[in-house]
Amino acid sequence: MLSARASAKVNLTLHVHGRRADGYHELESLVAFAGVGDRLTLTPASALTLHVDGPGAAAAGPADANLVYKAARALQRRQPGLALGAFALSKHLPVAAGLGGGSADAAAALRLLANANALPLDHADIRGAARATGADVPVCLTGKARMMRGIGDELGPAVALPLLFAVLVNPGVALATSDVFRALAAPPLAGAQLAAAVEPPAGGPALLRWLLAARNDLEPPALGLCPQVGQALAALREAAGCRLARMSGSGATVFGLFDDCRAAAAAARAIRVAQPAWWVKPTVLR
Numbered sequence: 001m002l003s004a005r006a007s008a009k010v011n012l013t014l015h016v017h018g019r020r021a022d023g024y025h026e027l028e029s030l031v032a033f034a035g036v037g038d039r040l041t042l043t044p045a046s047a048l049t050l051h052v053d054g055p056g057a058a059a060a061g062p063a064d065a066n067l068v069y070k071a072a073r074a075l076q077r078r079q080p081g082l083a084l085g086a087f088a089l090s091k092h093l094p095v096a097a098g099l100g101g102g103s104a105d106a107a108a109a110l111r112l113l114a115n116a117n118a119l120p121l122d123h124a125d126i127r128g129a130a131r132a133t134g135a136d137v138p139v140c141l142t143g144k145a146r147m148m149r150g151i152g153d154e155l156g157p158a159v160a161l162p163l164l165f166a167v168l169v170n171p172g173v174a175l176a177t178s179d180v181f182r183a184l185a186a187p188p189l190a191g192a193q194l195a196a197a198v199e200p201p202a203g204g205p206a207l208l209r210w211l212l213a214a215r216n217d218l219e220p221p222a223l224g225l226c227p228q229v230g231q232a233l234a235a236l237r238e239a240a241g242c243r244l245a246r247m248s249g250s251g252a253t254v255f256g257l258f259d260d261c262r263a264a265a266a267a268a269r270a271i272r273v274a275q276p277a278w279w280v281k282p283t284v285l286r
């Protein structure tokens with residue numbers, strides 16, 4: 001049996017440049033990965049199957065619509081002789097949460113299938129299957145912090161982040177990515193003057209200044225659709241030692257960055273006491 005971690009993705013920044021003719025949006029985002037996630041295993045078998053359990057299993061929807069299947073089928077179309085097998089997904093991340101849980105699961109499926117079939121991860125068919133499965137899957141496949149551009153298909157070099165002590169807070173409301181982009185009502189991309197690609201600075205203080213000067217353009221429309229995003233941001237901002245609080249992706253999960261792991265743990269404890277129904281996780285982003 002092969003096993004892979006599917007780590008939550010956190011968009012430390014997310015700038016939307018505009019809407020393309022096909023409805024997708026070009027963006028620029030510094031993506032990092034958290035120490036919390038789902039777990040996927042693959043046991044050799046002649047047929048492709050998927051069993052889902054864990055606290056998020058029901059919210060993830062029917063197994064046959066799972067992104068694990070979509071990724072496996074996308075790779076099988078490109079590699080007809082692909083050895084498949086029985087997947088088991090332990091679903092812990094909140095669903096439709098801006099943490100890319102489904103994309104992380106799909107990327108984990110591609111990593112396991114690559115391993116089982118002796119395919120290198122940078123094989124054109126693995127990369128093609130990732131792109132065909134979802135905009136966030138290519139970056140999740142790499143699992144390393146980096147800038148993501150285009151609609152998620154253009155990836156910058158891996159970025160060595162300093163230790164980022166964080167708390168992730170999901171206020172228990174599912175937000176569909178497409179609804180948040182629609183509410184943004186971004187201008188068409190055609191004619192937009194795109195600035196040259198920028199890489200984040202190395203080093204803690206410079207990186208924090210750079211992060212503070214950046215934003216998540218999807219936060220205002222998400223706040224309009226889901227006021228609980230504002231409550232979760234306020235809870236983080238009130239916590240001692242919180243340097244930055246921002247929404248990840250299309251929400252509703254927000255993250256706070258803290259001076260050290262004790263401050264992050266204390267903030268997580270206080271938020272859990274005040275909001276026992278929320279999903280609250282202290283973690284390190286890398």
Ligand SMILES: C[C@@](CO)(OP(=O)(O)O)[C@H](O)COP(=O)(O)OP(=O)(O)OC[C@H]1O[C@@H](n2ccc(N)nc2=O)[C@H](O)[C@@H]1O
Nearest residue numbers: 023024025098099100134135136151177178181249250251
């Ligand atoms: C916004 C981001 C930021 O990392 O994350 P999430 O909030 O979903 O985690 C991603 O770009 C989401 O990636 P992913 O969730 O894989 O998107 P997809 O399944 O391909 O697209 C879902 C829907 O989102 C919209 N969409 C997605 C990506 C993009 N660059 N422009 C878009 O307009 C489209 O309406 C699309 O139909």
Ligand SMILES: Nc1ncnc2c1ncn2[C@@H]1O[C@H](COP(=O)(O)OP(=O)(O)O)[C@@H](O)[C@H]1O
Nearest residue numbers: 060061066067095096097098099100101102105
């Ligand atoms: N393995 C999966 N985990 C979570 N959601 C999944 C999965 N497969 C398919 N989905 C569907 O994908 C949608 C987006 O889920 P998710 O990836 O959790 O969103 P987000 O990227 O906003 O965190 C959900 O509506 C869900 O029904």
